Amino acid sequence: MPDLLRHPxxxxxxxxxxxxxxAGWGYVGFTLYRLEPGDVAEEATGETEVILxxxxxxxxxxxxxxxxxxxxxxxxxxxxxxxxxxxxxxxxSWRAVATTPCTLAVCxxxxxxxxxxxxxxxxxxxxxxxxxxxxxxxxxxxxxxGREVADSLLVTEVFTPAGHWSSYPSHRHDExxxxxxxxxxxxxxxxxxxxxxxxxQRVYTEDGALDQTMAVKNHDVVLVPKGHHPCGAPYGYxxxxxxxxxxxxxxxxFQNDPDHDWIAQRDA
Ligand SMILES: O=C(O)C[C@@H](O)[C@H](O)C(=O)CO
Numbered sequence: 001m002p003d004l005l006r007h008p009x010x011x012x013x014x015x016x017x018x019x020x021x022x023a024g025w026g027y028v029g030f031t032l033y034r035l036e037p038g039d040v041a042e043e044a045t046g047e048t049e050v051i052l053x054x055x056x057x058x059x060x061x062x063x064x065x066x067x068x069x070x071x072x073x074x075x076x077x078x079x080x081x082x083x084x085x086x087x088x089x090x091x092x093s094w095r096a097v098a099t100t101p102c103t104l105a106v107c108x109x110x111x112x113x114x115x116x117x118x119x120x121x122x123x124x125x126x127x128x129x130x131x132x133x134x135x136x137x138x139x140x141x142x143x144x145x146g147r148e149v150a151d152s153l154l155v156t157e158v159f160t161p162a163g164h165w166s167s168y169p170s171h172r173h174d175e176x177x178x179x180x181x182x183x184x185x186x187x188x189x190x191x192x193x194x195x196x197x198x199x200x201q202r203v204y205t206e207d208g209a210l211d212q213t214m215a216v217k218n219h220d221v222v223l224v225p226k227g228h229h230p231c232g233a234p235y236g237y238x239x240x241x242x243x244x245x246x247x248x249x250x251x252x253x254f255q256n257d258p259d260h261d262w263i264a265q266r267d268a
Contacts, residue, residue, distance in 0.1 A: 029108030035098035049111030057102030063094035082125035109246030170228035197237030
């Protein structure tokens with residue numbers, strides 16, 4: 001099993017590059033750039049489709065033969081406003097030039113040329129509460145099922161208030177058995193507010209063969225190849241994460257851990 005907790009390799013430039021090869025799986029890729037004004041990030045999409053997420057800061061973007069102008073408005077991710085995002089199909093290229101300090105996420109999965117390049121936010125993305133009590137969190141759905149804007153990518157942002165849980169009650173989506181469940185690999189790109197904080201993420205299977213509980217810090221990425229994957233934010237520290245999911249079909253069907261499903265039943 002590859003290391004599930006990936007720390008950033010630096011503080012400027014390309015600081016994460018998760019690929020199917022280094023994650024030991026088949027679908028999801030995730031690259032993160034931290035740019036200063038004037039810094040350039042550019043890639044060819046190849047066989048993958050990508051969603052560029054301006055996590056914070058601004059950049060001018062050219063992609064798929066078009067000039068998309070200056071993108072980005074949220075200068076700090078914890079402003080929680082809807083992000084500016086751009087879908088770029090496979091077989092294209094993109095280039096971003098930072099105009100302010102900028103955190104640019106590149107969410108990747110196999111593309112089949114079924115969708116044109118287009119902006120995905122901020123229009124059409126609305127911060128939505130989910131859960132009850134200290135399980136309340138706030139979700140910006142960027143490209144989830146129901147928004148038919150990609151061939152295989154599912155992308156969402158989640159803000160977990162300090163002292164709350166999210167991706168909870170524990171759930172898994174690791175069997176290709178639609179409509180009961182879908183097989184979806186998943187990455188979590190984590191941020192903490194204040195930045196020196198930590199969060200907790202557990203990745204575990206019901207048989208115990210996989211059971212890792214990780215302290216996640218600002219800018220860490222966690223891989224979820226299978227199993228349940230709840231998160232907790234300690235008192236005093238708000239947590240953000242950006243999820244990328246993909247698998248053989250673009251549907252999100254999960255099952256709760258039977259031990260903890262009573263919480264979902266009670267809160268329904
Ligand atoms: O509900 C949440 O808190 C977020 C999760 O649904 C997260 O997007 C995920 O685990 C998807 O499977």
